[in-house]
Amino acid sequence: MSDMRVKDLAGTVGITAERLVEQLNEAGINVSKPDDLITEEQKQSLLKFLQQRHGKAEDSDASSPRKITLKRKSVSEIKLGGAARGGKSVSVEVRKKRTYVKRSDTEPSGAAEDLLKQKAAEEHAAEVTKQEEQRLQETKRKQEEAARLKQQLDEQEAAEVAAAIEAENKANEEAQRAAEEEQKALEAEAKAKKPAAKGKKKEEELTPSQLAHKKLEEADAKRRAANLARVEAEKALEAKRKAREEEEALEKAREEAKAAAAEAQAKEQKAAARKTKDAEAKHERGKSGRRGRREDDDFERKELHVSEGKGGRRKKKKGASGGRVSVRDQEHGFSKPTAPVVREVNVPETINVSELAQRMSVKAAEVIKALMGMGTMATINQVLDQDTAVIVVEEMGHVAKPIRENVVEEALQVSDEELGESVTRAPVVTVMGHVDHGKTSLLDYIRRTKVTSGEAGGITQHIGAYRVETSRGEIAFLDTPGHAAFTEMRSRGAKVTDIVILVVAADDGVMPQTIEAVQHAKAAGSVIIVAINKMDKPEANPDRVKQELANHEVIPEDWGGDVQFVPVSALTGEGVEDLLEAISLQAEIMELKAPEIGPAHGTVIEARLDKGRGTVVTVLVQQGTLNKGDIVVVGQEYGRVRAMFNEKGEQVDKAGPSTPVELLGLSGTPAAGDELQAAPDDKTAREIADFRHTKAREQKMAQQQAAKLDDMFNKMEEGDVKTLNVVIKGDVHGSVEAVSQGLQKLSTDKVKVRVVGSGVGGINETDAQLAAASDAILIGFNVRADNAARKVIAEKGLDVQYFSIIYDLLDVVTKAMTGMLEPVFRDEIIGLARVDDVFRSPKFGDIAGCLVLEGSVKRNNPIRVLRDNVVIYEGELESLRRFKDDVNEVNAGVECGIGVKNYKDVKPGDQIEVYERVEVKPTL
Template identity: 55%
Template sequence: MSDTDGKKPLGLGGGPRSGSVKQSFSHGRTHAVVVETKRKRVVVPNPAKPGAPAGGGSSGASHLGDPSKRPAGISDAEMQRRLDALRQAKAREQEEAAKRAAEEREREEERQRRREEIETKEREDRQREAALRARAEEEERQKREAEEEAKNRAAARKADVLGTQRRQPAAPAPAAKPAEAEVPGDRGAGQSRPRPGAAAEGPAAGGPRPGTTPRKTDRERENRETDRGAARRGDEGRRTGKLTLSAATSEDGGRQRSLAAMKRKQEKARQKAMGFGQKAEKQVRDVQLPETIVVSELANRMAERAADVVKSLMKMGMMVTMNQVIDADTAELVIEEFGHRAVRVTDADVEQAIDSVEDKAEDLVSRPPIVTIMGHVDHGKTSLLDRIRKANVATGEAGGITQHIGAYQVKAPNGQVITFLDTPGHAAFTSMRARGAHVTDIVVLVVAADDAVMPQTIEAINHAKAAGVPMIVAINKIDKPSANPTKVRTDLLQHEVVVEAMSGEVQDIEVSAHTGQGIDSLLEAIALQAELLDLKANPNRSARAAVIEAKLDVGRGPVATVLVQNGTLKKGDIFSVGEKWGKVRALINDKGETVTEAGPSVPVEVLGLDGTPSAGDTLDVVNSEAQAREIADYREKASKDKRAAAGAATTLEQLMAKAKADKDVVEIPVIVKADVQGSAEAIVQALEKVGNEEVRIRILHYGVGAITDSDVGLADASGAPILAFNVRANATARGSASQKGVEIRYYSIIYDLLDDMKEAASGKLKAEIREHFIGYAKILEVFRITGTGNVAGCQVTEGVARRSAGVRLLRDNVVIHEGTLKTLKRFKDEVKEVYAGQECGMAFERYEDVRAGDVIEIFEREEVQRTLA
C-alpha cells in the first residue's frame, strides 16, 4: 500500500511538475507526500499582434490617400511622402515587435536551460550524498555488529567457565545477544525464539537479573531498528527517534541545518533558476564635478564605495584618503574609469538660481515711469521736486544740498503715478548720479536760466546718454530778472542736446520752482514721453529691484531703499542683494507707511538684511535661504579675489618700482563712517582724488553706522582721525577715544569734510623754493690776499649785491659754481649791500677759481607754502 493511500495528490495546476516531500513527526515517524510545483508563467507577445495597430493605421493611410478626404493645401507629392513615412513607421514597429518577441523567447529558453541544469546538479548531489551516507551507515552497522558479536562470544566463554565453579554473587551480569535473541519484524507476536541452551543459563548460571538488563536492551534495540528503517527508506540526515544524551554526544549525532536555513537555500535556488539572481546592469550617472571635490563626496555622487574610489586613485599613484580633496581633472579620470559621465560645474553656477526667464507678452502690464532729476548744484532740482510733491525736502538736507538719493511717488493732475529719483548734483556724487541714471526711464535735466550749463550739467548729460534714456530739459528759475533761456538752449547745442525750440527732438519746458510756473507742462511732457515708451512689467513673478540707498539704522538694523523693477516684492520673500542676503521683515513706502508688497516702479525701504549692501546692487528674490546664502558667499569670495588680484603687483619689477615710488609719498590715514552707503562711497571716492605725487589720503576703513570701540581701536593703532558724516560715537566709544587721544571730526556737509582734508594734505606738502634775482656783478680783476685767498674786484652792473644772498659764478654764460659769499667789501670795510654802478670786493666760500671777465649772479630764495588745487 502506498503512502498516499489512494488519495488525490496535492497539486497547484498550470503545468505541474511532480515531486515528493517527506514529513517528520514525533517518535521517529515519517510520511512522504507527493506534491506538484507550478512553473512561472511567461507571457510571450504574439508577433502577429503588433501588426494589428499597423493594420488599423492602414485605414488612416487610406483615408489620407483618398483625394476627397485629403486635407486642404496638401499636394500629391506631400501626400505620397506622408504615406511612405507611415508605411516605414509601421514596418519598423513590426520589426521591433518581432525582435522583442525573439529576445523574450531566447531569455525564456536560457532560463529554462539554467533551471534544468540546476535541478540536474541538485539531484545528482542528493543521490551522491545519500549513497555516501548509506555506505557510512552500513559500515558503522557492521562495525557495531562485529563488536557486539565479539562481546557475546566472550560472555559465552565466561559463562561456560563459570558454570563449573561456584558463582560469585558480586559478579557483573554479562550482556545478552539481542541481535540473535530477537528477530526484527516478529515483535508483533510478543515472543522471541530462545537459542539452544538458554534455559541452562538461568540466574544460577550467572545470567542477567530480571527487570534490569532487558529494559536497557529493549531501548537500544528499538533505536537500532529505527536507524536501520530510516536507512532503508533513504532518510537524508534527519534525526529519528527520541533525542537522548548519548545520541546528542555521539559522533554521528552532530549538528544539523535548521529549517530556516533549508528554506533560504531553496528560495535562493528557485530565484537563481528563474533568473532573478543575475547581477543588475551598471547605471551610468551624470556626476556634477566642481573645481575641487572631496573623495568621499565624489564616491557619493557616483553611488560607488569610497574604498573603491580610493583604490582607483592609488592605482594612479595618488596616496589619498576618503577625506582628502582632489582637483577636477583627476576626479574626471576617476569618473570615466567607473563608467560615468563627468559634468563640469563652476562656483558661478550658483547664480543660475536667479530667475532670468523672459516674460510673456500677455503677462506684461503697464507700470509707472521712473523719472530722475539731474543737474548742477543749486540749479533747483530738489526745489522743483518739492513743488511737484508739495513737500519741503531741502530743509531736511544739511546746507540745503541733497546728499542722498531720494525716491518718491507722486500723482500727476491727469491721475498718472510717476516715480521720481532726486540725485545730488555735486561732483562728489558722480557714482550716485550714475546709479540713478541706470535705473531710470526718463531723465529731467534741470538747468538754471540765470546760470547756463555747468560742469555737473555736462556730466549728467553724459550719464543720460550712456544709459540710453530720453531726456527732458527743465529750464528753472525762469521767474528771475536775469533769466536767459535762449542762452541755455544755445549752450546745450555744444553738447549735442538739441531742444524742440531749436528744431530738435528734446522737449524743453520753462519752469519756476518758486512760483510753480510750468509744473503742469512738465508733468504733461513726462506723461507723453512715458506713453511713447510704453513701459510694461510682469507683476506676477519673483521680484527684481535696484538698491537706491542703504544705511545702518539704530534699532532697525541694515535698511535698504530699493526700487522694484520687475515682479512684486512681498513680505517674507528671501532675497540675495550683492554680497548680502536677507528675508523681507517689513516694507515701508515713501510716506512712512508699512505695506505688505511693492509692485513694479514702487520705491520702498526693506528691513531684514544681514548686512548693509552697496548702493546700485541688484536685489533678486530666490527660492530658499540656503540658496541666498550660497550666492552671497560666492559673490563675497569673488569680490575679495578681485580686489586681491587688482592690488597685487604682477612682477617683482613692478613691486619694487611701486615700493620705490611710495617711499617718498606722504600718506594721511583716515577712517570714514557715514549714515548711508551711498554717502560713504561718495566720500571715499572724493578723498581718493585728494592729493598728488607727494601726498595722498589712505582710507583705512569705511562703513555705515555709529562709531564703535573697534573703530576707535583701529584709529588708535594707526594714528588716524575718524571722519564722521551724520553719525555720532556712542558713549563707550567717546570715552575710549578721549582716553586714547583719538581725534573724531563730525561733519554734516561733504564740502566741509573735503576742504578740511585738502588743508591737512596741503600741510604735508614740502614748501616751494622760489628764487628772486636781485643783481649782477662783473669781475674786473682778481687779487691774491694772504690769509683770505683770491678776492674778485667787481663792479655791480645791475640791481644790488647783498652779503646774505646766494651767488652763482657764470663763465661764458655757463654756471660753474653756486654758493654763498664769504666777504663783501667796499674799499676796506665790510658792507651788507652794494648797489649798481659801485665797485666792491667779493670772495666765495670755499671756492677760489675766479677769473677776470666772469659774471656773478646774485639771487635770494623764498619759501612758499603749497596747497592742493
C-alpha cells in the first residue's frame, strides 16, 4: 500500500506528527491533521524540499557520500653506515591522508563566500577612497596656507626694500642741497671781500673752491655709506628669504614623508587585502582540485611592504619605525663619482689581462680595447710582461707600481752590519772515489769509529757529515755514495766543499767512477788531494795510479803539478797523519774564513723522514750561528728549530760555521742542496715558503705547457709505439758500440729499441738498479754480473741475457720485440647453413631448421646471420640438434636445428655462417 497516514510516517522517521505536518505544509502539501493520508509522490516532494533546504542538489543521490578520505601507507628501508663496518637498516613508514569533498556541497557556501568577499572589498575600497580624499583635502589646505604666508612675506619684504630705497634717495637729495647752499654762500662771501694785494687776492679766490671740493668729498662719503647700508639691508633680506625657503622646503619634505607614509600604509592594507584574497582563492582552488593561478590574478610586479622583523631570515639592525620595502628599494646606493678614480696598481713581472683588469676595477674588455689601441691583440687569459702592463695601466689613467717577484725574499738578505767579523773556519772536505776503494774505511780510521759496520752490505747508503777533532784542528768531512747531490749543490752555487779527497785503490787503479769524481771536482772548482789507499797490499802500485790520473790532467807535485798525492792505508793507519797535514796545509793556503756572529746560513746535506721524530735534516752551517729556537726557511719548507744533534748524537744548542748538525722541526722534507736561512719571525718565514712553493708550481706548469706543436705530434705518433729498453755492458768499448748500433737499427714503426745505459766492465749493482728503474733488459757481452748485482736481479726479477756472438744477441732481441707486439686475429669461415623453416621451442624460442651447405657447424662458435648476402646479426650458437639429440658438430649435407642466442628474427631463406677466430703471429 503506497498511501499512509501522517502519524505513521512520523513514527517511521522518528519525529512528532505536528512537526511533520508543519514540514508538509512548508513543502506545499495540503495536510491539516495527523490522520490525513499522503501518497508516495507527496513523500518524494517532501524529501526533495528537505534536501534543498539542507543544501543538497536535487539530482544528487541521498546515499552517495559527500566526503571521501583515502589513507595510504608505504614502508621503506634506509641503510645507515657502510656495509664493511656492519651498517644497520632502519625501517621508515610514511603515512599519507587525502580528503576529497564533493563539489556540489561546496558551491552554495562558495557563492556565499564570494558575496561576503565582494562586500568586504567594496567596504575596503570605500574606506580607502575616503582616506585618500581626506588626505588630498588636508594637502590642499596646507598648500593654500603656505601660499598665503609666502605672499605676506613677499609684500613685507617689498615694503622694506622700498622704504630703504626712499631713505637713500632722500639722504642723497639732502646732501646735494647742502653742498649747493654752501657753494652759494662761499661765492657771496668771496664777492663781498676786497683784496688788499694782487697776490693775496689770488690766494683768497682759491680757498673757497678747495673748501667746496672738500664738501663734495664729504657728500660722496655719506652717499657711499648710504649705499653700503642699502647693500647690508639687501643681504639681510636675502638671508631671511633663504631661511624662509629652507623652512618651506623642510615643511614640504615633512609633508611628502607623511604622504609617503600614508601611501605606504594604504599599499600595505591593499597588499594585505590582496594576500587574503589570494589565500582564499588558493583555498578555493584546493577545494575544486585545480592548480595554478586564477584567471583574474594580478600579474604586475608589486612592492611587498612588511612589518619590522618579518622580512625574511636575515636579522638586520633596527631602523626607523614602520614598515619597509623588502623586495627592492626606491633608490640604489650608488653615487656617481665626481672625479676620475686613480688607483695605484701593483704590477708583477708577469700578469694576465683578467687579473690586471681586476686590480684596476675595470672590465677585462676595456683592457683588451686599450691593448688593441696600442696595436696588441690579446685575450682575457693573455699573459703580459711587466713593461706592457705598466703602459696599459698608465694609458687608462692609473698609477703603475712595478714590483719584483723576489721582493718577499729580501727580508732574508743579511746586511754587512748584521754579520760580525770573519774568523777562520774549519775546512769542509768531501771524500769521493770508486766503489769499494775504501772511502768510508778511511773516515772510520780518522774518526776511530766503525760506521761501515752499520751500513747494509758494508757500503754507504746515505750521505754522512762528520766534524772531526784532529791534532791539526777541526775538519768537517762529507761522505757521499754518489755524486748527484754533490753536483746539485754545485749547480745551486753553494760552496759546500772546499777540498775533495780522491780515494784510489793502489791495487785497482783508476776506475770509471774515479774519472767521474775528477770531472765533478773540476766542475766544482774544488782543490783535489789524491789519497792512494790500500798501500798495505803487496800488489799495490802507486806509480800506476799516478800515470793513469796524469792522463786525466791530475798531475802530482813531484811530476811538476799542483796536486798532492798521499799514500795511505785505512787498515793499518799508514799515511793518515800525512793526509791530515796535507788537508791542514791546503786549508791554510786557501785562508778559509766566515762570519761567526749573525743569522745562520747553510746547505742541506741530507733529509729524511723519521717515524718517531718527524723530519730530520742534516745541515752544514756555512756562516753565522744557528741557535736552538731559531725560525728558519729551507727551500719550500719552514719551521722552528726544536732540537739539534751533532755527529755523536748529542744534543747541542748552537752550531757555528763549518759545523754539520741534524735539526728537527721543519714543516716538511726539503731537497738535498736547498739553502737554509734564518728568518726574523714566523710570519715572514711562512710567506717566503709559500711564495717559493707557488713559484715552483708555476714553473712546473709552465714547463708542462711549453711543449711545441712538433713535440705534440711526435707524442701522438709515439702513442701506439712500444719501446724496448736495454742496458748493455761489454768487455771492450768497441763491442759495446757495435752492439748499441746493431740494436738501434732493429727499431721499427711498431717497436723501438732504446739504450738507457751502456758501459765497459761487468754488470754491477748500479746497472741492475738502472735496469729495474727503467724496466729494461740487461745484456752482458762477454761479461758477467757480480754478487751484488745478482742479488738485485733476483730481488727485482730482472731479465739478464749473456752473449758472446753478436748475431745471437740480435736474434734474441728481435724475438723480444716481436713478443711485445699485440696479437693479430683473423676470422676463418668453417661452415655455412641455409634456413629452410623456423620452429617454436618453449625452451630456446625460435629454432631454425637448417641444411648445412658447406663445411661443418660447431656448437658455441661465433656465427653471422646473412639475409640477401648482407650480415644482419653477429652472435653465437646456443643450441645445435640433430633430430631431438644435442650434437656438437654437424657436417655438410645434413639437416639440423640451430638456436641462435639472443636473436628471434630468423626467417626462412636466411643463411647462418659459422666461423672461428685464428691468431696470426705478428711480424715486425
